[in-house]
Amino acid sequence: MRPDTDPSTPPTIDDVAHAAGVSKSTVSRALLGRGRVSEGTQAKVRQAALRLGYVPNVMAAGLAHQTSTTIGLMLRDASNPAYGLLFTRLHQEARNAGLHLVSTTISSDPTDPGPEQITSLHWLVGLRVSGLIVSTGGVSSEELEPFHARLPILRAGRPESSSYLHAVSYDEVRAGTEIAELVATAGHRAAAVLQSPAQLSYPEFVRADAMARALRARGVHVHEIPLGQQNDDAVAHALDLVRSGEVTAVLCPNDLRQLEVMRTFSAAGLHAPEDYSVTGCDGVLPGIDLMGLSTYRIGVEKLAERTVAQLQSLLQKRPAAQDPSAAPVGSDMQGHAAPGVAEAGQSVVRELIPGTLVPGRTVGAPRRASSKG
Amino acid sequence: MRPDTDPSTPPTIDDVAHAAGVSKSTVSRALLGRGRVSEGTQAKVRQAALRLGYVPNVMAAGLAHQTSTTIGLMLRDASNPAYGLLFTRLHQEARNAGLHLVSTTISSDPTDPGPEQITSLHWLVGLRVSGLIVSTGGVSSEELEPFHARLPILRAGRPESSSYLHAVSYDEVRAGTEIAELVATAGHRAAAVLQSPAQLSYPEFVRADAMARALRARGVHVHEIPLGQQNDDAVAHALDLVRSGEVTAVLCPNDLRQLEVMRTFSAAGLHAPEDYSVTGCDGVLPGIDLMGLSTYRIGVEKLAERTVAQLQSLLQKRPAAQDPSAAPVGSDMQGHAAPGVAEAGQSVVRELIPGTLVPGRTVGAPRRASSKG
DNA sequence: CTGAAAGCGCTTACAG
DNA sequence: CTGAAAGCGCTTACAG
Numbered sequence: 076m077r078p079d080t081d082p083s084t085p086p087t088i089d090d091v092a093h094a095a096g097v098s099k100s101t102v103s104r105a106l107l108g109r110g111r112v113s114e115g116t117q118a119k120v121r122q123a124a125l126r127l128g129y130v131p132n133v134m135a136a137g138l139a140h141q142t143s144t145t146i147g148l149m150l151r152d153a154s155n156p157a158y159g160l161l162f163t164r165l166h167q168e169a170r171n172a173g174l175h176l177v178s179t180t181i182s183s184d185p186t187d188p189g190p191e192q193i194t195s196l197h198w199l200v201g202l203r204v205s206g207l208i209v210s211t212g213g214v215s216s217e218e219l220e221p222f223h224a225r226l227p228i229l230r231a232g233r234p235e236s237s238s239y240l241h242a243v244s245y246d247e248v249r250a251g252t253e254i255a256e257l258v259a260t261a262g263h264r265a266a267a268v269l270q271s272p273a274q275l276s277y278p279e280f281v282r283a284d285a286m287a288r289a290l291r292a293r294g295v296h297v298h299e300i301p302l303g304q305q306n307d308d309a310v311a312h313a314l315d316l317v318r319s320g321e322v323t324a325v326l327c328p329n330d331l332r333q334l335e336v337m338r339t340f341s342a343a344g345l346h347a348p349e350d351y352s353v354t355g356c357d358g359v360l361p362g363i364d365l366m367g368l369s370t371y372r373i374g375v376e377k378l379a380e381r382t383v384a385q386l387q388s389l390l391q392k393r394p395a396a397q398d399p400s401a402a403p404v405g406s407d408m409q410g411h412a413a414p415g416v417a418e419a420g421q422s423v424v425r426e427l428i429p430g431t432l433v434p435g436r437t438v439g440a441p442r443r444a445s446s447k448g
Numbered sequence: 449m450r451p452d453t454d455p456s457t458p459p460t461i462d463d464v465a466h467a468a469g470v471s472k473s474t475v476s477r478a479l480l481g482r483g484r485v486s487e488g489t490q491a492k493v494r495q496a497a498l499r500l501g502y503v504p505n506v507m508a509a510g511l512a513h514q515t516s517t518t519i520g521l522m523l524r525d526a527s528n529p530a531y532g533l534l535f536t537r538l539h540q541e542a543r544n545a546g547l548h549l550v551s552t553t554i555s556s557d558p559t560d561p562g563p564e565q566i567t568s569l570h571w572l573v574g575l576r577v578s579g580l581i582v583s584t585g586g587v588s589s590e591e592l593e594p595f596h597a598r599l600p601i602l603r604a605g606r607p608e609s610s611s612y613l614h615a616v617s618y619d620e621v622r623a624g625t626e627i628a629e630l631v632a633t634a635g636h637r638a639a640a641v642l643q644s645p646a647q648l649s650y651p652e653f654v655r656a657d658a659m660a661r662a663l664r665a666r667g668v669h670v671h672e673i674p675l676g677q678q679n680d681d682a683v684a685h686a687l688d689l690v691r692s693g694e695v696t697a698v699l700c701p702n703d704l705r706q707l708e709v710m711r712t713f714s715a716a717g718l719h720a721p722e723d724y725s726v727t728g729c730d731g732v733l734p735g736i737d738l739m740g741l742s743t744y745r746i747g748v749e750k751l752a753e754r755t756v757a758q759l760q761s762l763l764q765k766r767p768a769a770q771d772p773s774a775a776p777v778g779s780d781m782q783g784h785a786a787p788g789v790a791e792a793g794q795s796v797v798r799e800l801i802p803g804t805l806v807p808g809r810t811v812g813a814p815r816r817a818s819s820k821g
Numbered sequence: 822c823t824g825a826a827a828g829c830g831c832t833t834a835c836a837g
Numbered sequence: 838c839t840g841a842a843a844g845c846g847c848t849t850a851c852a853g
Contacts, residue, residue, distance in 0.1 A: 085576070085598050087846055098824045103848060110849090111822055128594045133574035134507035134516075135846030138829045143507075145571075152536040156734070159532030163525040166553040175571065178551050180539040198518075198548065201506035203458070221501045225458055334735045341738075361529070362707045362735055365714075460830055471840045476832060483833095484838055508830030511845045 086127040094123035106131070137203065146386065147199035148178040151211035155331070157357045157373065161210060161232055164379030172383050177204070200225070206386050209233075209240075212277050216240060227389035229424070231382040233278050241389065241424035243382045247278050250371040251285025253432045254354050257369065258324050259293040261352060263441045266290055266324040267298045267313045269332060275302070279328035282356055286326045298322055302332070310339050317351045318343075323441035330355035330363070330370055337437070348439025358433050369435030374428040385424050459500040467496035479504070510576065519759065520572035521551040524584035528704070530730045530746065534583060534605055537752030545756050550577070573598070579759050582606075582613075585650050589613060600762035602797070604755040606651050614762065614797035616755045620651050623744040624658025626805045627727050630742065631697050632666035634725060636814045639663055639697040640671045640686045642705060648675075652701035655729055659699045671695055675705070683712050690724045691716075696814035703728035703736070703743055710739075710810070721812025731806050742808030747801040758797050 092099040097116060104110045105120035112120075123129075137143045148165060151158050162178070169176040179195040196214055199207060200222055207228045209219065216237035219228050223239040235242035258266055268287045271279035287297045298316055300309045313336065316322045327333040333355030337347060347353045358372030465472040470489060477483045478493035485493075496502075510516045521538060524531050535551070542549040552568040569587055572580060573595055580601045582592065589610035592601050596612040608615035631639055641660045644652035660670045671689055675682045686709065689695045700706040706728030710720060720726045731745030 085573075088848095089846080099847080100824055100826095100849085101822085104823085107848085113822060116822080130570050130573045130595075132511070132576060132846050133571060134510045134576065135829090136574075136848075137507045138505070138511055138831085139846075139848040141829060141848090152539065156529060156532065159529065159535075162532075162535075163553070166525065175567070176552070177571075179549065180536070194548070197503050198506060198550075200458075200503045201509075203505060203507065222503075224456060331734055334738060337738055360735060361704055361733060362739055365707060365710055365739060366735055461832095462830080472831080473833080473841080474839055477839085480832085486838060489838080505830050508845090509832075511847085512830075512832040514832090514845060 085132075086129045088129070088131070090127055091120065091124050091129050094127060095119045143203050143205060145175040145177050145202070145204050146206040146208065146390075147202065147204035148176050148208045149195055149199065149211055149214060150178060150180055151213055152180050155329075156359045156361075157329075157375065158210070158232075160359050160375045161379060164376055165208065165210070165231070165382065168379045168383035172387050174206075174383065174387070176208075177202070206390055208382060208386060227386060229382060229386050229389070232378060234281060235425075238423055241385065243378055243385055243424065243426040243428065245278065245373045245378060246427040246429045247282040248285040249427075250356055250373065250430055251282040252289040254326060254356060254369075254371050255286045255289030255295075256293065257432060257434065257438055258326060258352060258354060259290060259295050261324075261438050261440055263295060263322075263324040263352060265296040265298070265322045266326055267300055267316050267322045268326045269302050269309055269313065269328055269336075270299050271302050271328045276328070279356075283326070283328040290326075296322075302328070310336055314340060314343055314345070317345065324352040324354070324438070326354050328356060330357045330360050330368060333368060333370065333437075334366075347437040350442060352438040352441070354435075354438060358430070363433065363435075367436030368433070369438040370433045371430055372433050373430040378428040381426055381428060385426065389424070458505075459502045461502075461504070463500055464493065464497045464502050467500060468492045516576050516578060518548040518550050518575070518577050519579040519581065519763075520575065520577035521549050521581045522568055522572065522584055522587060523551060523553055524586055525553050528702075529732045529734075530702075530748065531583070531605075533732050533748050534752060537749050538581065538583070538604070538755065541752045541756035545760050547579075547756070547760070549581075550575070579763055581755060581759060600759060602755060602759050602762070605751060607654060608798075611796055614758060616751055616758055616797065616799040616801065618651065618746045618751060619800040619802045620655040621658040622800075623729055623746065623803055624655040624660075625662040627699060627729060627742075627744050628659045628662035628668075629666065630805060630807065630811055631699060631725060631727060632663060632668050634697075634811050634813055636668060636695075636697040636725060638669040638671070638695045639699055640673055640689050640695045641699045642675050642682055642686065642701055642709075643672050644675050644701045649701070652729075656699070656701040663699075669695075675701070683709055687713060687716055687718070690718065697725035697727070697811070700726065700728050703730045703733050703741060706741060706743065706810075707733075707739075720810040723815060725811040725814070727808075727811060731803070736806065736808075740809030741806070742811040743806045744803055745806050746803040751801040754799055754801060758799065762797070 088099045088102050092102045095102065097120065101112065101116060102120050105112045105117050106124060146169070150162055166176055179199065196218060204226065206226055208231050209228060210231040210233070212233050216235065220237055220239050222228060228240050230240055230242040230244065232244055234244045234247070268283055268290070270283045273280040287299055290297050298321065300312050302309045313325045317325065317340070325336055327336060333353055336353050340351065345351055353369070355368055355370040358370045359375060363370065461472045461475050465475045468475065470493065474485065474489060475493050478485045478490050479497060519542070523535055539549055552572060569591060577599065579599055581604050582601060583604045583606070585606050589608065593610055593612050595601060601613050603613055603615040603617065605617055607617045607620070641656055641663070643656045646653040660672055663670050671694065673682045673685050686698045690698065690713070698709055700709060706726055709726050713719070713724065718724055726742070728741055728743040731743045732748060736743065
């Protein structure tokens with residue numbers, strides 16, 4: 076069946092070979108620029124390929140070549156601005172590094188640990204990607220570990236505890252601590268900390284925990300309010316605490332939550348920083364400056380850069396693993412190091428990316444006595 | 449070489465077959481649940497596969513099966529909140545529809561029309577995806593057209609002019625018109641419209657153009673200010689016009705630009721809506737309500753839903769194309785229809801998704817006489 | 822410089 | 838219910 080006749084069947088290398096009057100071996104070489112091919116043949120092949128609209132079958136090529144140059148990216152949905160930005164930067168960095176990224180999203184719905192995630196993971200692994208960047212907590216370490224020996228797996232933007240998986244994450248402790256100190260320094264003596272459940276967002280859990288600790292270390296009384304599915308409850312609770320004067324500040328685990336607090340409090344007639352202080356975390360929202368949010372800007376750009384750099388270096392030392400006796404030892408980690416073994420004789424990558432405190436205008440001195448509520 | 453020995457070489461179907469003591473045909477059937485396989489064999493195979501950590505090679509399977517169930521998604525970087533949200537929703541809808549989405553980003557840098565984009569496109573086409581959703585203007589209709597007969601190509605979130613490519617886009621004209629009327633109704637008689645160059649963002653170009661037209665239709669004097677690479681110039685120009693009293697309102701093609709205007713004007717001591725009115729477009733930014741932005745919320749969710757639905761229906765009628773004489777005619781389009789042929793005897797999809805005006809608080813009555821500047 | 826052949830890891834009729 | 842065989846579309850030594 077001639078591809079020119081049935082356009083729904085894409086042309087194969089054989090079609091191009093016939094059209095150019097050469098063998099498919101030659102077509103392959105000419106198109107790949109591999110081996111010696113005469114100028115004339117080169118041109119003939121190119122033209123035929125172009126004319127037929129030939130696009131090599133990636134699967135066949137990958138199967139034959141036994142190597143896909145692409146690296147997989149699994150991420151949480153990009154509706155959260157921080158993930159959207161990370162996604163973008165990761166792609167940019169990858170492009171600069173000459174890596175091809177393919178991504179899949181997994182459900183961010185915590186109540187649905189469905190098979191979708193595992194499917195995505197298996198699809199990527201089945202595609203034989205040469206590396207994996209996992210930018211979500213949606214897929215567990217246990218699910219990832221089985222593949223650690225096959226390809227480098229790098230967790231990005233989330234702390235990783237498995238000693239088999241590499242990780243480049245934000246310095247959540249530092250973020251939480253700096254925010255807490257901003258609040259403490261402003262003079263607050265009692266504050267509410269909205270705490271994300273660990274299984275919902277581990278990074279947020281860690282930063283909120285750090286806030287609470289740092290606050291206590293400074294002698295500030297802390298009310299931890301667990302954030303559940305019904306956000307309203309927690310925010311309403313915080314409002315009560317502020318109204319009753321039990322706390323004068325509310326620390327949120329992310330900016331979106333901070334906006335929610337401001338919205339709710341505002342509806343109740345309370346405004347920051349006059350009536351209460353409020354902080355967020357992430358700092359990537361456009362308009363943060365206009366709203367004057369007091370928050371912490373996480374180092375998305377830097378994290379993307381380091382993630383790709385680390386992956387690349389892991390990719391490079393990988394081939395040597397062919398000869399077990401010559402297994403490379405050590406690593407060129409930066410920042411934090413933790414014990415662990417990613418593959419025979421090799422340390423696991425652990426890097427922490429710092430961010431920047433954004434003082435903003437939603438944190439002020441605590442109100443004198445409270446009379447509201 | 450036993451895979452158990454060299455973990456860097458993933459186990460193949462043969463390894464599983466050996467381990468389970470059956471043929472690979474049987475392994476394939478058992479794992480795919482295709483054909484009749486005895487309970488016992490089924491179990492043996494599953495166990496062996498699980499024990500070896502077997503993950504079918506997607507490329508080999510795709511090559512043999514001659515069909516990939518995945519559909520490709522090309523998008524502009526997700527740093528723009530509107531794209532991030534679209535990305536998310538598209539994935540959700542796809543999951544609900546049982547489709548597997550793989551995505552690639554292309555550079556959003558207009559000065560770099562580099563080969564990256566074409567590479568992404570070819571990679572996806574080479575992967576033999578069964579459909580393509582293109583959510584960016586970064587790849588032109590000309591680049592896409594050659595493949596229209598091979599697989600359904602659907603442009604999402606951007607008007608498409610090629611009669612070979614399907615499209616589900618936002619009703620930019622309506623968006624621009626409604627915003628313009630909000631401004632006109634507020635009493636403004638002269639306004640500045642920041643115009644995005646068509647090649648930078650066609651959707652924005654269209655909506656801004658609609659704003660200008662609608663304004664003029666209402667007798668409002670319009671100053672069109674072209675937005676170049678150096679945004680500052682345009683915004684500065686707008687500031688001058690407002691200061692001199694030549695215009696009393698500034699219409700922006702998107703919310704990000706609106707924020708920029710507010711930022712710049714605010715630094716110059718001008719605030720909306722007291723000193724001037726300003727509008728944006730997109731409406732997906734978190735905190736829009738808190739900032740009181742007057743804008744237009746595009747129908748991202750609806751667009752994602754319709755995009756996937758349309759793709760699915762295109763996918764379904766595709767198989768029939770095998771028999772040319774039985775080529776299906778007509779289509780189940782909704783909304784706008786335009787002449788065109790996507791494939792033999794089949795109309796091209798053209799759907800326009802409406803959004804909602806967000807009155808906000810940055811549009812007010814124009815100031816009396818201006819004395820500033 | 823070029824071609825024939827083997828092989829990548831699966832799936833799918835086709836015979837048992 | 839199960840296996841042997843062919844074939845998917847490429848790439849890559851291996852011989853010319």
